[in-house]
Amino acid sequence: MKDEFVETGTAAKSLLEQASINKAAIIEILLIVLVCIASRIFLKRACKRFASYVQRAQKEQRVNIGTHNLLLTTVSVFDSVGKIIILLVGAVACLSAVNISISPVVYGLGFVSLGISLGAQDTFTDIIRGILTLIEGKIAPGNCLSINGAIGYVDTISIRQITLRHFDGSLETFPFSKIGTIRNFSMGYHVMACTFCIAQDSDIKAFSAMTKQVLDTMRQDSGWEYFFSDETPNEPSLEFVKVTNVSLTIIVRARINVDPGGNFASEYNRRMLERLQSTTMLRLVGASLESSLSL
Numbered sequence: 001m002k003d004e005f006v007e008t009g010t011a012a013k014s015l016l017e018q019a020s021i022n023k024a025a026i027i028e029i030l031l032i033v034l035v036c037i038a039s040r041i042f043l044k045r046a047c048k049r050f051a052s053y054v055q056r057a058q059k060e061q062r063v064n065i066g067t068h069n070l071l072l073t074t075v076s077v078f079d080s081v082g083k084i085i086i087l088l089v090g091a092v093a094c095l096s097a098v099n100i101s102i103s104p105v106v107y108g109l110g111f112v113s114l115g116i117s118l119g120a121q122d123t124f125t126d127i128i129r130g131i132l133t134l135i136e137g138k139i140a141p142g143n144c145l146s147i148n149g150a151i152g153y154v155d156t157i158s159i160r161q162i163t164l165r166h167f168d169g170s171l172e173t174f175p176f177s178k179i180g181t182i183r184n185f186s187m188g189y190h191v192m193a194c195t196f197c198i199a200q201d202s203d204i205k206a207f208s209a210m211t212k213q214v215l216d217t218m219r220q221d222s223g224w225e226y227f228f229s230d231e232t233p234n235e236p237s238l239e240f241v242k243v244t245n246v247s248l249t250i251i252v253r254a255r256i257n258v259d260p261g262g263n264f265a266s267e268y269n270r271r272m273l274e275r276l277q278s279t280t281m282l283r284l285v286g287a288s289l290e291s292s293l294s295l
Helices: 002-059 065-097 103-119 121-136 204-219 263-278
Strands: 144-147 150-157 161-165 171-175 182-184 189-199 237-243 247-256 284-294
Touching (some): 065 150, 144 161, 150 171, 204 237, 204 263, 247 263
Antiparallel strands (some): 144 182, 150 161, 161 171, 189 247, 189 284, 237 247
16 A cells, blocks of 8 residues: 555656646747747847938938948848748757757758759749849849839848839739849939920020029929939030921930939929920920930
8 A cells, every 4th residue: 555655656746747847848938939039029120220221321322322232132131041040040949948859850851851952943043043133232122123024113132032012002023033134223323304395486595594493493402402413414415306397306314313213304394394384485385204214
């Protein structure tokens, strides 16, 4: 009888010890999960804050456009890679907390990765081409791109794909292996081109002076001064593309900073139309707007 009580007591003690171990393991796993979540939130906020700092520095012209693009791309990639590292470290720590050896898991992942590699060649091509593209630093979040003929703003970049947000708000994803041609409308400079059709007997000198006056007023406007650089001419150039007995067709051009949406050209066109419609020297026949990008 006494032996039975001893055995029962030993079994109960063993169960209590096992329960204590399981409880400690659960607590440790919860702490690991909390640390991983906190690390992910910290990383995301830090990357977002650094990206905002870089964009502000570029607007204040403290960094050039090439450095701006490279830093934003690096931040985006660092955020993606950091998320994967946090996930892997957390998984390994959780396995260790429950005394599971990770060696068989590593060996198993080796065989799984071999099988995946045979059926995921496009994915590896995406990653290789993505790394090469990102190293060049010619694309950054917020850039206006044309990818395979589709135009939109870069929403996100990873080492595998680019996500464009089109002007209607929709998103489209392009794996690097499927990208044929890329045109970046947010690098280099922009050539504004506004076309006006005025009466044939108009005063050309007055029209030329008006184009310069409108450009000067926009240069002094705090909302548009960003588009001017040292290479922006003091007065725009005039190109006579069509002369008839009735009208003159003139293209007004000026080199400005990048303007993917053509906002500067639209505002310039609007101000010119207001002046042309209010003057008695010039008789407006018609006006149209076109944009020409030079990268």
